[in-house]
Amino acid sequence: MKMNGIMPLTTLDRAAKKMVGAVQEYALLSGRALGNLFRRPLYGADIITQADTIGVGSIPIVILTGFFTGGVLALQTSASLSQFGAAGMTGQLVSFSMIKELGPVLTSLMVSGRNASGMASELGSMMVTEQIDAMRALGTDPLKKLVMPRIVATIIMLFFLTIISDVVGISGGGAVAVLMLGQDSSQYFHTAYQALRYADLIQGLVKPIFFGFIIATIGCYYGMSTRGGTQGVGRSTTQAVVAASVFIIATDFIISRFMIGIFGR
Amino acid sequence: MSQSAVAPELQERPPRDPVVVFEHVSIGFEGKQVLQDISFSVRHGETRILLGPAGVGKSVLLKLADGLLRPDEGRIFVFGEEISAMQEKDLYPLRRRIGIVFQESALFDSLTVKDNVAYRLKEERVPEEEIQQRVTEALRFVELEHTLDKFPSELSGGMRRRVAIARAIVSRPDLLLYDSPTGGLDPITSTTIIELVVKQRDVYHTTSLLVTHRLQDAFLLASHRFNKEANQMEPLPEGHSDEQTSFMILNEGRLVFDGSTHDLVHSDDPFLKRYLS
Numbered sequence: 001m002k003m004n005g006i007m008p009l010t011t012l013d014r015a016a017k018k019m020v021g022a023v024q025e026y027a028l029l030s031g032r033a034l035g036n037l038f039r040r041p042l043y044g045a046d047i048i049t050q051a052d053t054i055g056v057g058s059i060p061i062v063i064l065t066g067f068f069t070g071g072v073l074a075l076q077t078s079a080s081l082s083q084f085g086a087a088g089m090t091g092q093l094v095s096f097s098m099i100k101e102l103g104p105v106l107t108s109l110m111v112s113g114r115n116a117s118g119m120a121s122e123l124g125s126m127m128v129t130e131q132i133d134a135m136r137a138l139g140t141d142p143l144k145k146l147v148m149p150r151i152v153a154t155i156i157m158l159f160f161l162t163i164i165s166d167v168v169g170i171s172g173g174g175a176v177a178v179l180m181l182g183q184d185s186s187q188y189f190h191t192a193y194q195a196l197r198y199a200d201l202i203q204g205l206v207k208p209i210f211f212g213f214i215i216a217t218i219g220c221y222y223g224m225s226t227r228g229g230t231q232g233v234g235r236s237t238t239q240a241v242v243a244a245s246v247f248i249i250a251t252d253f254i255i256s257r258f259m260i261g262i263f264g265r
Numbered sequence: 266m267s268q269s270a271v272a273p274e275l276q277e278r279p280p281r282d283p284v285v286v287f288e289h290v291s292i293g294f295e296g297k298q299v300l301q302d303i304s305f306s307v308r309h310g311e312t313r314i315l316l317g318p319a320g321v322g323k324s325v326l327l328k329l330a331d332g333l334l335r336p337d338e339g340r341i342f343v344f345g346e347e348i349s350a351m352q353e354k355d356l357y358p359l360r361r362r363i364g365i366v367f368q369e370s371a372l373f374d375s376l377t378v379k380d381n382v383a384y385r386l387k388e389e390r391v392p393e394e395e396i397q398q399r400v401t402e403a404l405r406f407v408e409l410e411h412t413l414d415k416f417p418s419e420l421s422g423g424m425r426r427r428v429a430i431a432r433a434i435v436s437r438p439d440l441l442l443y444d445s446p447t448g449g450l451d452p453i454t455s456t457t458i459i460e461l462v463v464k465q466r467d468v469y470h471t472t473s474l475l476v477t478h479r480l481q482d483a484f485l486l487a488s489h490r491f492n493k494e495a496n497q498m499e500p501l502p503e504g505h506s507d508e509q510t511s512f513m514i515l516n517e518g519r520l521v522f523d524g525s526t527h528d529l530v531h532s533d534d535p536f537l538k539r540y541l542s
């Protein structure tokens with residue numbers, strides 16, 4: 001590439017403008033889709049179809065990742081804790097980590113890999129084959145018919161998937177602690193349960209609501225801004241997963257900081 | 266919507282009122298100017314054929330007329346409303362009166378032929394039996410009633426184009442926009458499609474704007490009429506052309522011709538002569 005001093009600046013300038021434009025468009029899409037939430041028609045059937053593909057389809061991977069995450073947490077924490085003679089606290093640490101952090105974050109990352117990409121490729125192909133334009137031409141608002149049901153379905157489903165992941169993760173940790181590390185099962189589950197406060201549960205259940213919103217809006221945004229044929233669809237799909245994942249982890253940090261500020265734990 | 270409130274007003278309208286008006290419309294993409302200072306109008310009951318070389322902006326012009334794109338400059342009126350100044354949400358009721366056939370058909374690939382054609386009626390919550398009847402009627406119009414439960418991917422290009430026409434006419438629109446309905450098709454299928462357009466024009470007198478880059482199709486349209494008794498298209502007497510059909514030609518972003526079939530074939534303009542030969 002040829003450089004002549006001024007060019008890097010102008011490309012930087014253009015990149016910055018493009019970025020600001022993208023953020024603006026993303027905010028507009030999210031805002032409009034939410035604004036449609038209570039306006040008729042409601043597209044209940046579309047919400048149910050989406051809930052089915054997002055929720056039911058994700059259950060196996062959520063169970064698998066939840067189980068092994070809980071298991072590995074039990075392995076690692078009990079190894080560290082036994083250095084202080086506190087291996088009996090394994091249950092507490094596993095349940096804390098699962099409910100506050102790993103349950104919501106890992107579930108969201110899994111669902112983002114499956115569904116942010118799915119939404120971006122589905123809406124992207126509709127975009128490049130003019131089906132979105134056809135929908136607008138036939139008098140339907142794609143934000144209402146396509147985006148809004150995906151947002152609602154993802155938020156609801158991610159909430160329940162996170163609960164499943166928490167439960168399976170704590171059980172997986174228990175299985176490892178009891179069967180592999182020879183700990184007492186009632187002690188494990190007792191500490192796992194006893195140490196929990198409402199603040200922890202709230203923190204763990206507020207996160208999937210934000211993450212679900214991020215997954216659906218990012219997936220739809222990249223889908224709806226697809227240009228350039230099938231290659232463009234492939235590009236949007238990967239970009240959607242990457243952006244959603246980074247955004248989820250960054251938001252997780254912000255929510256945690258905020259919640260700890262409120263509840264002090 | 267207030268369909269019934271609109272209807273009486275429609276009948277009172279003087280028959281030659283413009284349905285589509287473009288006033289000094291310009292549009293460009295990423296710094297590249299596509300259309301410049303385009304002005305024309307389509308009157309009630311007229312069929313206007315838009316010709317021009319590939320990539321000149323014919324599809325863009327048609328999308329502008331449906332409010333799917335917005336002009337950078339100029340104003341666009343459809344049914345007397347300035348669509349270039351309306352918000353997207355206010356355009357939806359207006360678009361329900363417009364049927365559009367996209368260049369690549371743009372059928373919903375996850376829906377069957379029947380659901381594609383029924384799409385708009387379902388969105389408008391038309392009763393099920395009426396949907397059934399109107400969908401069958403529209404598909405019979407394009408002679409595809411046997412494909413009801415097929416998916417678009419199972420159809421040939423020409424069949425997809427006919428389904429797209431059925432989807433556009435099923436709501437009995439007051440304005441039809443056809444984007445290259447014969448593009449990429451063999452001459453026989455093209456003639457079948459042009460026959461459908463002629464039928465729509467002569468049987469229902471729907472105002473329409475038709476894009477094509479095939480001159481032979483354009484002249485076929487201008488020189489034929491639909492015979493209802495025989496249920497087929499027939500040529501007009503030698504030297505005659507359909508009075509409601511006229512031409513527009515785009516070149517390098519500008520409208521270089523706007524007039525009747527007669528004016529077109531007798532034009533002295535060097536570009537037009539080269540284009541027509």
Ligand SMILES: Nc1ncnc2c1ncn2[C@@H]1O[C@H](COP(=O)(O)OP(=O)(O)OP(=O)(O)O)[C@@H](O)[C@H]1O
Pocket residue numbers: 294295299317318319320321322323324325326368445478
């Ligand atoms: N959404 C868009 N974004 C950027 N450029 C566009 C867009 N739509 C059209 N263009 C550009 O506008 C120009 C005109 O395109 P258009 O599709 O209207 O051509 P056309 O006259 O319909 O051609 P054809 O006869 O091949 O269908 C092209 O150069 C195209 O690249």
Ligand SMILES: [Mg+2]
Pocket residue numbers: 323324325368444445
């Ligand atoms: Mg075109």
